[in-house]
Amino acid sequence: MLKVWKFQISLFGILFVAILMEATVIPAVWAPLRVDFFIGMIIGQIIFVPFSQGFPFVILGSLILQAFSGARLGLIPLLYIFIFLAIEVLKNFIYLENAYTQALLGIFFYFLFVVAMAFLSDFSYLKGTTSPLAAGAVLTGCLSPMMVYIVGRLQTVYELEYE
Amino acid sequence: MARSSTRVALLIGAAALILVLLSTGQYSSSSLGISSIREGYGIFERVVRAPFSFIAGIWNHYVFLVNTSYENETLQKELNELRVRTMRLQELENENERLRAMLDFKGKFHDFSLIPASVLSQDITHVFKTVIIDKGSRSGFGINTPILNPSGVIGKVIAVSPHTAQVLLITDPNSSIPALIESSRVKGIIKGRGESLLSLEYVRSVEDVKVGDSVVTSGLLGMFPKGLKLGYVREVRKDDRQIFADIIVEPCVKMEKIEEVFGIAQGVEVSD
Numbered sequence: 001m002l003k004v005w006k007f008q009i010s011l012f013g014i015l016f017v018a019i020l021m022e023a024t025v026i027p028a029v030w031a032p033l034r035v036d037f038f039i040g041m042i043i044g045q046i047i048f049v050p051f052s053q054g055f056p057f058v059i060l061g062s063l064i065l066q067a068f069s070g071a072r073l074g075l076i077p078l079l080y081i082f083i084f085l086a087i088e089v090l091k092n093f094i095y096l097e098n099a100y101t102q103a104l105l106g107i108f109f110y111f112l113f114v115v116a117m118a119f120l121s122d123f124s125y126l127k128g129t130t131s132p133l134a135a136g137a138v139l140t141g142c143l144s145p146m147m148v149y150i151v152g153r154l155q156t157v158y159e160l161e162y163e
Numbered sequence: 164m165a166r167s168s169t170r171v172a173l174l175i176g177a178a179a180l181i182l183v184l185l186s187t188g189q190y191s192s193s194s195l196g197i198s199s200i201r202e203g204y205g206i207f208e209r210v211v212r213a214p215f216s217f218i219a220g221i222w223n224h225y226v227f228l229v230n231t232s233y234e235n236e237t238l239q240k241e242l243n244e245l246r247v248r249t250m251r252l253q254e255l256e257n258e259n260e261r262l263r264a265m266l267d268f269k270g271k272f273h274d275f276s277l278i279p280a281s282v283l284s285q286d287i288t289h290v291f292k293t294v295i296i297d298k299g300s301r302s303g304f305g306i307n308t309p310i311l312n313p314s315g316v317i318g319k320v321i322a323v324s325p326h327t328a329q330v331l332l333i334t335d336p337n338s339s340i341p342a343l344i345e346s347s348r349v350k351g352i353i354k355g356r357g358e359s360l361l362s363l364e365y366v367r368s369v370e371d372v373k374v375g376d377s378v379v380t381s382g383l384l385g386m387f388p389k390g391l392k393l394g395y396v397r398e399v400r401k402d403d404r405q406i407f408a409d410i411i412v413e414p415c416v417k418m419e420k421i422e423e424v425f426g427i428a429q430g431v432e433v434s435d
Contacts, residue, residue, distance in 0.1 A: 016207055023284035023295075024208060031419030034289055055173045059180065067200040069286050070293035070321065070331055074184025081177055117290045121336055121357075128358045129289055136289075 007158045008057065014150060015041065015061050023068045032132035035139045038065060039083060039109050040102070040147025046087050047096050047148060048155045058084045071117065079116055083109050099145040106144030110137045198324035201295055205327040208283050209297075275388070276428035278303050280310075282421055283327065290357055292335035293321070296328050296424060304328045307386050308426045315392035315415030316340070316380060317424055328426075333393065334359060334418050341383035342393055347371045350381055351410070353393050359418060361394055363410040368401045370408065378412050388427065 018037035026035050038061060045054035062080035069076055087096070087105065094101060114133060118126050126133070280298035298304055300323050308320040310330050318338060322329040331338050338355040342363060351366040363378060376396040382389025392415045400409040 016204070019204065019284075019287070020208060020211060022287050027285035027419075031285070032289075034287060052169050052173065055170075055177070059177055063197070064200050065287060067197045067204070068284060068295065069288050070291035070329070070335055070337065071288055073197075074181045076288075077177075077184065078181050081181070114289050117288055121290050126289065126357070133289065 040144035044148040044151025103141040107141040277425040292332040345377040
């Protein structure tokens with residue numbers, strides 16, 4: 001049980017570093033660019049962690065992310081929980097443990113997240129953001145397998161074994 | 164069976180949580196301990212930044228001083244030039260004061276108490292435009308504190324914790340500020356468009372608005388003091404079939420480049 005707690009605390013530590021990259025470092029390099037590290041962590045949760053632990057992590061993680069956005073309270077958790085459940089369903093049809101699949105899922109859900117957010121506010125707000133959107137999607141695609149690997153590696157380090 | 168009932172319970176719990184969060188309304192993120200997350204992040208960000216600032220300090224203050232003497236001379240010349248200009252401006256300000264007094268106008272901007280702050284992080288989404296700054300309620304920031312820099316208005320505080328504050332930029336789709344065209348005194352509402360531009364709304368098509376006109380805060384609602392620069396009219400589209408003109412405004416401040424900002428301390432007299 002202690003190992004599970006250590007594992008979860010480590011995951012939140014990684015999430016904080018991811019937020020530092022998402023909200024401070026990457027915008028300092030190119031202001032309109034947004035890269036999503038959390039989608040990769042969600043895929044990692046689905047592959048390596050049971051639903052009963054992965055789901056609360058996604059809820060708490062997305063609530064933390066909410067603190068760094070001006071979006072209506074609850075909107076970001078709503079979208080990430082949808083992504084989590086969608087991938088949970090998809091795992092019955094596709095092989096998730098493939099890095100290319102993870103990258104493609106990262107790109108797909110990055111766009112889905114942006115489109116859903118624009119749909120709930122206004123599509124015109126995305127005008128003129130084609131290049132940062134494309135770059136953000138590609139980087140999210142590249143980072144997703146890395147985040148999955150980190151989650152898997154952590155699980156191995158803490159010697160957690162699930163059925 | 165037990166596993167599926169756990170899932171159902173978690174799903175119901177999550178749905179209830181989302182409904183509660185969504186029903187609490189926009190920008191109430193100071194509640195539910197979310198501000199403490201920002202507070203924690205502020206400390207974390209400062210700890211991470213410290214070694215980089217240390218190295219940057221060594222670089223800037225020791226290694227990078229090769230041309231300092233030359234720069235010093237140049238800056239001295241500029242300083243002298245600026246002193247002359249300041250004297251001239253002082254004269255103009257005095258003249259302005261006298262005219263104001265003559266017209267029985269009350270000086271409105273002398274009591275400003277500006278609190279400096281630095282930007283910690285940007286919004287993590289593409290659509291919304293907010294930033295988190297490294298000063299909070301302990302420094303005098305509160306909800307609706309106007310945020311600006313020497314170029315013009317940046318936004319207002321929407322959530323505050325003891326050492327951090329979340330600022331809604333004027334380019335955010337949810338931002339709206341009473342404004343007026345400086346030359347013609349035509350009033351409207353400046354709204355964010357989500358991108359780097361603003362729109363001036365509720366200005367009738369018959370009003371005199373030209374490209375290049377300066378747009379300033381009108382001081383209505385009392386949140387922003389009157390006369391703070393917002394931007395310049397970039398495009399005016401008028402249609403005889405529409406009551407209001409479609410006016411695009413370019414903000415004075417390049418939002419993607421803001422680093423240092425000022426907050427106007429609360430309790431400052433504003434125009435209405």
